[in-house]
Amino acid sequence: MAQKKQKFYVVWIGRKPGIYLSWDECMEQVKTFPNAKFKAFERYEEAEAAFVRGYENYVKAGRVNRVSDLVSTCISNVPCLKPEMEAIAVDAACSGNPGKVEYQGVYVRSKQQLFHVGPLEKGTNNIGEFLAIVHGLAFLKQKNSCLPIYSDSVNAISWVRQKKCKTKLEPTAENKVLFDLIARAEKWLESNEYTNVIMKWNTDAWGEIPADFGRK
Secondary structure (H helix, E strand, C coil), X not given: CCCCCCCEEEEEECCCCEEECCHHHHHHHHCCCCCCEEEEECCHHHHHXXXXXXXXXXXHHCCCCCHHHHHHHHHHCCCCCCCCCCCEEEEEEEEECCEEEEEEEEECCCCCEEEEEEEEEEXXXXXXXXXXXXXXXXXXXXXCCCCCEEECXXXXXXXXXXXXXXXXXXXXXXXXXXXXXXXXXXXXXXXXXCCCCEEECCHHHHCCCCCCCCCC
């Protein structure tokens, strides 16, 4: 049986505008929302180009015959495919799987470190990426800031939107501190609203995310 092809869903107008990785996630943002605007794309780059450009500009550019034409237009009309400098970026690093994991957040423009946690025992990179995004959201809410957040982890972005760290790692005495942080992060997501847009860092186009630990 052929595997269902991944699609990316742009929500321009909905409960939380952004790029979603499943139809169910998209529907949560647009169902019963007045005048919701959303569209599915085959490639993440196309979705990102359309989202950054905005709905009105997308509709105007939609006179072209193919979405690929729209992306070409965006690339030729940079800066629509350049990263937003007024943003924060988060990333995680893990030595081993599981292993010692840490994460940090930086201001994109200056690469100034805003927070750093770890190393924590017996974790995974995906867990670190999840915690980094939630920490970033809490940090920005505390500062009353609407800056967007960049992450290079599709899994972590999806987990945050589902408000659940869907790791298969089992809790042990060694990683109790890590799982306590996961529980706190999930509780924060359930208890808090935020307007910050979480965006996928385009590593192929922009290089490593500014929060990268540089250990590859």
